[in-house]
Amino acid sequence: MNANQLAIHGGPKVKTTPFGTGKRFGLEETRELIEALEQNTLFYHSGKKVKQFLHDFNEMYGVKYSVAASSGTAAIHVALGAAGVTVGDEVITSPITDQGTLIGILYQNAIPVFADLDPRTYNIDPASLESRITPRTKAIVVVHLAGNACDMDPIMEIARKHHLIVIEDCAQSFLCRYKGRLVGTIGDYGCFSTNDFKHISTGDGGIITVNSGKEEDFRVVHAFADKNYQRFGGHVARDLSHLAPNYRMTELQGAVGIAQLKKLPWICEKRHQYGERITEGIRDLPGIQPHHVYEGNWSTYWFYMMRVDEAELNCTRDEFSRALAAEGIPNQAGYIPEVVYLNPLFQKQQAYLNSHFPFDLSDVSYHQGLCPTAEKILQTAVRFGVSEFFTEQDIEDIISGIRKVASYYRKSGQE
Numbered sequence: 001m002n003a004n005q006l007a008i009h010g011g012p013k014v015k016t017t018p019f020g021t022g023k024r025f026g027l028e029e030t031r032e033l034i035e036a037l038e039q040n041t042l043f044y045h046s047g048k049k050v051k052q053f054l055h056d057f058n059e060m061y062g063v064k065y066s067v068a069a070s071s072g073t074a075a076i077h078v079a080l081g082a083a084g085v086t087v088g089d090e091v092i093t094s095p096i097t098d099q100g101t102l103i104g105i106l107y108q109n110a111i112p113v114f115a116d117l118d119p120r121t122y123n124i125d126p127a128s129l130e131s132r133i134t135p136r137t138k139a140i141v142v143v144h145l146a147g148n149a150c151d152m153d154p155i156m157e158i159a160r161k162h163h164l165i166v167i168e169d170c171a172q173s174f175l176c177r178y179k180g181r182l183v184g185t186i187g188d189y190g191c192f193s194t195n196d197f198k199h200i201s202t203g204d205g206g207i208i209t210v211n212s213g214k215e216e217d218f219r220v221v222h223a224f225a226d227k228n229y230q231r232f233g234g235h236v237a238r239d240l241s242h243l244a245p246n247y248r249m250t251e252l253q254g255a256v257g258i259a260q261l262k263k264l265p266w267i268c269e270k271r272h273q274y275g276e277r278i279t280e281g282i283r284d285l286p287g288i289q290p291h292h293v294y295e296g297n298w299s300t301y302w303f304y305m306m307r308v309d310e311a312e313l314n315c316t317r318d319e320f321s322r323a324l325a326a327e328g329i330p331n332q333a334g335y336i337p338e339v340v341y342l343n344p345l346f347q348k349q350q351a352y353l354n355s356h357f358p359f360d361l362s363d364v365s366y367h368q369g370l371c372p373t374a375e376k377i378l379q380t381a382v383r384f385g386v387s388e389f390f391t392e393q394d395i396e397d398i399i400s401g402i403r404k405v406a407s408y409y410r411k412s413g414q415e
Contacts, residue, residue, distance in 0.1 A: 006408050008326035014401040015328025015394075022389035024201060028262065032255035042251040044068065045231045050254030056261050057207060060175075061182055065210040065218035068254065069225050072171040072193020074247035075206030076141065077104025079189035081244060082208075082221040083165040085110050088361040089138035093169075094124050095339035095374045097143045100193070101169050102340065106351045107245075109358040110138065114341050116371040120292035122146070122305065122381075125373070126154035133158075136362065139165040142187065147199075147271065147300035148293055149178035152186045159187075167191060172302035174199040175268040179296045184209050189221070194253070199267050199300065200260035202253040268300040270388035274395050275301030278386075281399030285406045287312030305335060305383040306402075315409040321382050323408075329401040331384040339374050341366040 005011025036042065036049045044050040050068050058066055069075045085091060087109040093101055095114040105112050116128035122145050129140065140159055142150045150168075159166045166187030170176070174192065176183045184190025194205035208225070210218045223230055228244040230237040276299075279290040289307040293299045308317045315323075321333040345351065346366040349359035369375070384398065 004404070004408065006323050006326065006405065008323045013326070013328045014404055015397040019394050020387070020389045020391040028259035029256050032259050033252060036251045036255040039251065044249055044251060044254065047251040049251045049258060050249050053254040053257040053261070054207070056258060060261065061185055061209065063185055063209045063211065064213045067208045067210065067218070067221045067225050068249035069206035069208060069247040070249055071204045072191060072195060072206040073100035073103050074225070075191035075193065075208045076101060076167065076169060077107055077245065078221060078225045078247060079167045079191055079208050080104045080108050080139065082224045083139060083167070083188065085138050087358060088136065090134060090136040090362065090364065091139045091141060092129055092132050092137060093141040094143040094145070095341055095371045096122060096145065096336060096377065097169070097340060099340065100171065101141055101143055105141070106358070111358060111362040111364050113137070113364055114371055117374045117377060118151070119373050119377065120289065121148055121294065122377055123148060123150040124155065126151055126158060129155065130158045133162050137162065137164060139167060141167045141169055143169040144173035144176055144183045146291070146305060147173045147176050147302045148291065149173070149176050149183050149297045151294070152178045156186065171198060174264060174300060176300045177298035185211055187211065194257060194260070199302065200264050202256045202260065205249055205253045205257060267388045271301040271386050272299060274386050274390060275299055275304055277395050278304055278399060282306065282402050285403060287410055288402065288406050301386045303383055304386050305381050307377065307380045308382055310380065313406060313409040314412060317380050317382065320405055320409065323405045324382065324401055327401040327404060329384060329398055331382050334378045334381050335383050336378065338378060339371060341370060342368060
């Protein structure tokens, strides 16, 4: 049997052993949960677990203030609301993201505006960002996709020049660094997710960093996550001056978070090592564009996404994806099915049933071709998982699988 023959054509598979797995939760989480239950309260203000979780997070991130929330989606909404984003404002963000980035914008009755992306990092292109600014623009939500930092220096320079709020969506980017600085501490607010599909899990949950370091800003964020209740020290006061949601984190989430945070440095270090090894292993392959991390940055690889040059490899992206899967390397063609502005919500401009509000306050368009680089990324990307539980052999098998498939299609096109 020809070892170079693709498995999809009857050749031998590259990956013949299971990928490494492990347990995310153990006795550490159990002990914290028992202590939470023994408090006889699961309410964050009355118990100690959420407070300890945030204290530990603040020490890890070197920030003075953070606020817990019920989800990463909630965290972004809280930051937007606390920043004063309101009816008819425009908020610039990425077209390759989860709807969790967008929900808070629309809940504040603001208008999402989409900037195009860097073709190698899949993060916001500062030049495109600046071209989208109008007199209505109030804020920027930058998405650090897949543990890879956005180019924050020019973004912050643009934001300060135009007096815009910067909110960092760090849902996929725990302990990711931009030129030595932790993402989530660079903009005005950083928003994190601890749902079950992130670096660490509390089931669901979120955190907002308040990067001004000012107590008055912290109080606004803290209250906006809790119906504008003012819960500080032993006092509770109600403020019904404006609308705010209930996005409180429970003591059970906080308890699990305490134990999970202790594991986070190891998780991120392993993912970083594995992601960097994959890049090194495929860097020289014609027709393959690795997931690019700019020099001086440190990625924590929530997933790994490369791009396929179909003309160079003489195959389609989908053919490449199927062949790689047959080699025993699970993967997905693309990431999300299409850029978010091509979804029905934006095409119909209907955030609320039977209404075009708030879209009818703006002339923003969501046509195909709006962000051509982002659209092309999704048409040419192949994504696969990186896990801290993988073995070094698993990573070498991923590299070998990619190399085998790429080499086969490139050679077949030359014959």
